[in-house]
Amino acid sequence: MDIKQYDFELPEELIAQVPLQDRASSRMMVLNREEKAIEHKQFSDIKEFLNPGDCLVLNDTRVLPARLYGAKEGTGGKVEVLLLHQTENDEWEVLVKPAKKVKVGTKIVFGDGQLVAECTELQDHGGRKVRFSYEGIFLEVLESLGEMPLPPYIKEQLPDRERYQTVYAKEEGSAAAPTAGLHFTNELLEDLQAYGVEIAYLTLHVGLGTFRPVSVDNIEEHDMHAEFYQVSKKTADQLNRIRENGGRIISVGTTSTRTLETIIRDYGTFTEASGWTDIFIYPPQQLKAIDGLITNFHLPKSTLIMLVSAFAGRDFILEAYHQAVEERYRFFSFGDAMLIV
Incomplete structure (x- = not known):
C-alpha cells in the first residue's frame, strides 16, 4: 500500500503552537461512520453524542520532563538528551544530539553535576543506552533539570508544563502526551459521569515512534516502536460489562485504541495484562475493541492517520481532513478534536 495515499496539503499556519486557555473550548469535528456525515461542534458539546452506559477509555500516562541539556565531561561540548524509556533501574534508552559526540563511555553532566549519564551502548538513528548516577530520587532530580519534550513542530515555549499533561495524568513514563485527552477538564468529566457515562483507565507510555511519519513507500514495511502498556483487572471487567450491557466503548486517543486492540x-x-505492543493498525484491518474514537488531527503520512482510516475509512477521513483545512481547524498536539462514532 503506497504511503502517498495518506498524504495531504497542510498549511503551516494551521499547526497549533499554544494550547487554548480553556481545554474544552476547542472545536470538535464529529464524523458519523454509518451516515458518512460530518458536523462541526465545540468539544464542550460532547455529551450530545454520548449515551448513559457508554464508557470513555482514558490513558492515564504522565509525560516526563524528558528533555535534558548537558555538557560532555572533559570537553564541555553541548549535548541534548531525550529520555525514551527506562530499561532497568537507572538505565534508559535515549536519543542524543549531536549523536556523533557520544560514544560508549562518554559522560554527560547536567546541572551542577546533580545528574550524570554515561553511555553504555550505541543504537541506530541517534539512539543510545545510558546509565544515570545522582543523589536522591531520580524523578525529583528530573523535575528540577528537565524540560517538557514538546514535538518539533511546536516552536513556542510552554510557560505552564502542566498544560502538556491531561488532567487525569498519573503514571509517569511517557515521552509525549496522549493529546486527545488534553481537551478534557475535571468539570467536564464529572458532568459526563453524572449523566451516566462511565470512565475507565489504562496506561500506555507514549514513545516518539508513534508520531514519526512513515519513511518507507510501502507502509506494510514500516516497523513500529514498541511501547509499554498496562490494563488492570478493574478496567478489563468494566469494559466486558459495558459491552455485555450494550454500551459503547469510546477510546480517547490512538494510544488507548492501540492498547485495547x-x-x-x-x-x-x-x-x-501488561507488556510491550508494536501493533500497527491500517486499512483494511478492522478494529474490534472500540465503538467510537476521540482523536486530534494528525501528521500527513503518519501511522496515526492510518489508524483512524482503518476505523472510519480512508476516503471519509481524507474528506474530513480536507474540510478541516478549509474550515481552519487547528492541527496536532494543541489542536482541535475529532469524534468518530
Whole structure:
C-alpha cells in the first residue's frame, strides 16, 4: 500500500503552537461512520453524542520532563538528551544530539553535576543506552533539570508544563502526551459521569515512534516502536460489562485504541495484562475493541492517520481532513478534536 495515499496539503499556519486557555473550548469535528456525515461542534458539546452506559477509555500516562541539556565531561561540548524509556533501574534508552559526540563511555553532566549519564551502548538513528548516577530520587532530580519534550513542530515555549499533561495524568513514563485527552477538564468529566457515562483507565507510555511519519513507500514495511502498556483487572471487567450491557466503548486517543486492540488481538476479550505492543493498525484491518474514537488531527503520512482510516475509512477521513483545512481547524498536539462514532 503506497504511503502517498495518506498524504495531504497542510498549511503551516494551521499547526497549533499554544494550547487554548480553556481545554474544552476547542472545536470538535464529529464524523458519523454509518451516515458518512460530518458536523462541526465545540468539544464542550460532547455529551450530545454520548449515551448513559457508554464508557470513555482514558490513558492515564504522565509525560516526563524528558528533555535534558548537558555538557560532555572533559570537553564541555553541548549535548541534548531525550529520555525514551527506562530499561532497568537507572538505565534508559535515549536519543542524543549531536549523536556523533557520544560514544560508549562518554559522560554527560547536567546541572551542577546533580545528574550524570554515561553511555553504555550505541543504537541506530541517534539512539543510545545510558546509565544515570545522582543523589536522591531520580524523578525529583528530573523535575528540577528537565524540560517538557514538546514535538518539533511546536516552536513556542510552554510557560505552564502542566498544560502538556491531561488532567487525569498519573503514571509517569511517557515521552509525549496522549493529546486527545488534553481537551478534557475535571468539570467536564464529572458532568459526563453524572449523566451516566462511565470512565475507565489504562496506561500506555507514549514513545516518539508513534508520531514519526512513515519513511518507507510501502507502509506494510514500516516497523513500529514498541511501547509499554498496562490494563488492570478493574478496567478489563468494566469494559466486558459495558459491552455485555450494550454500551459503547469510546477510546480517547490512538494510544488507548492501540492498547485495547492489542488486548483483543492477544486474548479475544478484555483481560488484565501488561507488556510491550508494536501493533500497527491500517486499512483494511478492522478494529474490534472500540465503538467510537476521540482523536486530534494528525501528521500527513503518519501511522496515526492510518489508524483512524482503518476505523472510519480512508476516503471519509481524507474528506474530513480536507474540510478541516478549509474550515481552519487547528492541527496536532494543541489542536482541535475529532469524534468518530
